[in-house]
Amino acid sequence: MSLPRIAIDAMGGDEGVRTMISGAALARRDHDRFHFLLVGDRARIERALEAHPNMREASEILHCEDVVGGDEKPTQALRRAKTTSMGLAIQAVKDGRAGAAVSSGNTGALMAMSKLALRTMPGIDRPALAALLPTLGEDDVVMLDLGANTDCDARNLVQFAIMGAAYSRIVTGRQAPRVRLLNIGTEETKGTDQLQVAAAQLRAATGLDMSFEGYVEADKINRGDCDVVVSDGFSGNIALKAIEGSARFVTDLLKTAFRSSLRSKIGFLISRPATELLRHHLDPNNHNGAVFLGLNGVVVKSHGSANAAGVANAVAVTARLLEESLTERILADLAELGEARLRETRGGVPAK
Amino acid sequence: MSLPRIAIDAMGGDEGVRTMISGAALARRDHDRFHFLLVGDRARIERALEAHPNMREASEILHCEDVVGGDEKPTQALRRAKTTSMGLAIQAVKDGRAGAAVSSGNTGALMAMSKLALRTMPGIDRPALAALLPTLGEDDVVMLDLGANTDCDARNLVQFAIMGAAYSRIVTGRQAPRVRLLNIGTEETKGTDQLQVAAAQLRAATGLDMSFEGYVEADKINRGDCDVVVSDGFSGNIALKAIEGSARFVTDLLKTAFRSSLRSKIGFLISRPATELLRHHLDPNNHNGAVFLGLNGVVVKSHGSANAAGVANAVAVTARLLEESLTERILADLAELGEARLRETRGGVPAK
Numbered sequence: 001m002s003l004p005r006i007a008i009d010a011m012g013g014d015e016g017v018r019t020m021i022s023g024a025a026l027a028r029r030d031h032d033r034f035h036f037l038l039v040g041d042r043a044r045i046e047r048a049l050e051a052h053p054n055m056r057e058a059s060e061i062l063h064c065e066d067v068v069g070g071d072e073k074p075t076q077a078l079r080r081a082k083t084t085s086m087g088l089a090i091q092a093v094k095d096g097r098a099g100a101a102v103s104s105g106n107t108g109a110l111m112a113m114s115k116l117a118l119r120t121m122p123g124i125d126r127p128a129l130a131a132l133l134p135t136l137g138e139d140d141v142v143m144l145d146l147g148a149n150t151d152c153d154a155r156n157l158v159q160f161a162i163m164g165a166a167y168s169r170i171v172t173g174r175q176a177p178r179v180r181l182l183n184i185g186t187e188e189t190k191g192t193d194q195l196q197v198a199a200a201q202l203r204a205a206t207g208l209d210m211s212f213e214g215y216v217e218a219d220k221i222n223r224g225d226c227d228v229v230v231s232d233g234f235s236g237n238i239a240l241k242a243i244e245g246s247a248r249f250v251t252d253l254l255k256t257a258f259r260s261s262l263r264s265k266i267g268f269l270i271s272r273p274a275t276e277l278l279r280h281h282l283d284p285n286n287h288n289g290a291v292f293l294g295l296n297g298v299v300v301k302s303h304g305s306a307n308a309a310g311v312a313n314a315v316a317v318t319a320r321l322l323e324e325s326l327t328e329r330i331l332a333d334l335a336e337l338g339e340a341r342l343r344e345t346r347g348g349v350p351a352k
Numbered sequence: 353m354s355l356p357r358i359a360i361d362a363m364g365g366d367e368g369v370r371t372m373i374s375g376a377a378l379a380r381r382d383h384d385r386f387h388f389l390l391v392g393d394r395a396r397i398e399r400a401l402e403a404h405p406n407m408r409e410a411s412e413i414l415h416c417e418d419v420v421g422g423d424e425k426p427t428q429a430l431r432r433a434k435t436t437s438m439g440l441a442i443q444a445v446k447d448g449r450a451g452a453a454v455s456s457g458n459t460g461a462l463m464a465m466s467k468l469a470l471r472t473m474p475g476i477d478r479p480a481l482a483a484l485l486p487t488l489g490e491d492d493v494v495m496l497d498l499g500a501n502t503d504c505d506a507r508n509l510v511q512f513a514i515m516g517a518a519y520s521r522i523v524t525g526r527q528a529p530r531v532r533l534l535n536i537g538t539e540e541t542k543g544t545d546q547l548q549v550a551a552a553q554l555r556a557a558t559g560l561d562m563s564f565e566g567y568v569e570a571d572k573i574n575r576g577d578c579d580v581v582v583s584d585g586f587s588g589n590i591a592l593k594a595i596e597g598s599a600r601f602v603t604d605l606l607k608t609a610f611r612s613s614l615r616s617k618i619g620f621l622i623s624r625p626a627t628e629l630l631r632h633h634l635d636p637n638n639h640n641g642a643v644f645l646g647l648n649g650v651v652v653k654s655h656g657s658a659n660a661a662g663v664a665n666a667v668a669v670t671a672r673l674l675e676e677s678l679t680e681r682i683l684a685d686l687a688e689l690g691e692a693r694l695r696e697t698r699g700g701v702p703a704k
Contacts, residue, residue: 184502223597239590243598250603267620267622275609
């Protein structure tokens with residue numbers, strides 16, 4: 001099967017061109033059907049390509065010099081959609097010259113540009129940022145929204161649940177992924193009005209390809225008994241970062257502990273294969289690649305600090321979403337649910 | 353120095369009377385000036401006391417049979433404030449028969465009963481639940497609110513900052529604790545309106561015994577460069593539980609890794625003293641004891657699943673707050689700031 005081309009914003013990320021190209025090359029080593037549209041400064045891209053002969057015949061370069069700054073406001077960046085590497089990568093998806101775009105740049109700008117160029121799907125009010133997190137179970141858990149929408153109403157949350165379930169079906173192969181809303185307790189009366197209305201609607205909904213199982217607290221996200229965790233972008237971002245920070249905290253403590261005596265140093269050396277496995281499992285690069293769900297096209301955000309292996313992971317995620325036709329699946333789910341039914345629920349959403 | 357008595361709700365918690373009494377006894381082993389008012393079923397308390405002769409002369413029993421249920425709604429529990437062990441322990445603080453109360457029972461009920469009986473301090477609209485979390489630095493970080501208030505406005509957040517700083521001064525000895533608001537980014541424009549207004553007010557405030565340093569993201573909470581993290585109760589609860597869950601996730605993975613081969617098992621045995629240290633550091637029992645700040649009296653929540661060591665820690669936290677006159681300190685800070693000035697800020701709070 002031939003795979004649509006992936007547009008790479010080669011200028012984003014803390015390390016820039018070299019890391020993005022190395023990452024794409026690394027991904028292509030495993031999947032030689034990957035093809036790329038590399039967007040950015042031609043001279044720098046060509047220099048970076050010298051180290052990766054396998055990329056030459058698989059890539060076209062789209063030259064541009066302008067770059068979206070890491071601290072730039074989305075509204076400001078939007079004005080330069082036609083000249084920046086990020087904007088042009090997204091535009092390529094819109095024009096059909098690429099099937100998806102990957103960028104390590106400014107998240108807010110990427111969201112704003114993607115929304116403006118690709119528009120949200122019919123039936124979706126706002127896109128959401130979704131990522132896969134490791135669990136103690138066999139499958140990763142899909143978390144969304146991770147920061148695209150600070151405030152969300154019940155209608156947004158219900159739409160996120162539908163999109164998250166579609167993503168999870170691809171990842172886990174489950175027909176009816178287990179979906180939960182992130183809350184501060186599991187009793188029906190817990191949390192905000194928006195959460196309670198969303199839960200009531202999901203409980204009452206029929207014909208959705210998911211098993212809605214109520215609320216989940218933040219300490220149970222990675223237990224492996226839940227496939228999709230839905231939240232507003234503020235709570236989701238807090239939870240995601242708290243999880244990342246805490247994992248780093250524990251591994252930092254562990255390092256200090258192992259260094260605390262000669263005995264523990266020796267023990268560490270002996271058990272190294274085990275701790276290496278742990279390191280691999282926790283390395284954020286191996287979970288890199290967050291997806292904007294709900295757009296007419298696939299846009300993937302790679303972490304600004306990702307290394308080449310991280311970028312390769314984001315590219316692999318992108319390819320998988322293309323292969324499995326994520327966008328079409330969500331559209332089909334929404335159609336099944338019926339635009340009419342979704343509109344109906346609007347009445348139940350509490351006014352802000 | 354003689355310390356006011358501590359009222360113990362002996363009936364709360366997953367394990368009930370035995371754990372609460374053992375915990376109090378354990379705390380008293382280190383500090384024989386602790387005295388207790390043990391509230392609950394006399395026969396069961398006396399049976400539990402048999403194992404702890406050091407508790408006999410230090411304790412008075414206040415008999416009652418009624419208990420607040422773990423799943424009971426706060427409004428329901430409130431009606432039984434005069435007959436339940438939780439209600440009577442709080443009432444003892446109000447009547448001056450105890451200086452503080454400790455309970456492992458239903459958090460919502462404890463909050464509602466405490467608020468009704470003890471009332472909030474002048475200048476404080478709502479109490480907040482605060483706890484100490486371990487960091488990579490020398491001192492613990494104070495986090496609040498951890499779930500007492502799902503929705504908070506800017507005025508609440510400013511008050512939480514003042515109360516958290518007072519608590520941190522006791523814990524860290526710093527004259528001006530470093531205070532930050534929990535947010536999803538550090539730029540001034542990030543987050544909700546409430547956060548932005550609260551940040552502006554804290555930045556503009558003079559005469560506060562704190563160094564307000566802007567926003568903190570959830571992955572930086574335990575880095576040790578921040579003494580107080582302020583949030584609404586929803587975000588705070590999400591962050592706290594995500595941190596706990598992630599720490600457990602990593603240690604579970606570590607266990608699996610160490611068990612994965614004979615070699616790693618041997619390495620584990622050799623480095624055991626190091627991993628034991630880590631275990632001790634991460635054991636939630638060693639950080640047990642969350643405080644309701646902002647009441648006319650000290651009420652401490654012990655975790656429902658805490659063991660005797662955990663309860664002992666909560667009792668020690670309670671004693672320290674009494675010794676250091678937390679309530680009086682917060683009152684003094686509020687007076688310094690001036691009720692008038694706090695009222696003034698109300699104008700800046702966005703309408704919900």
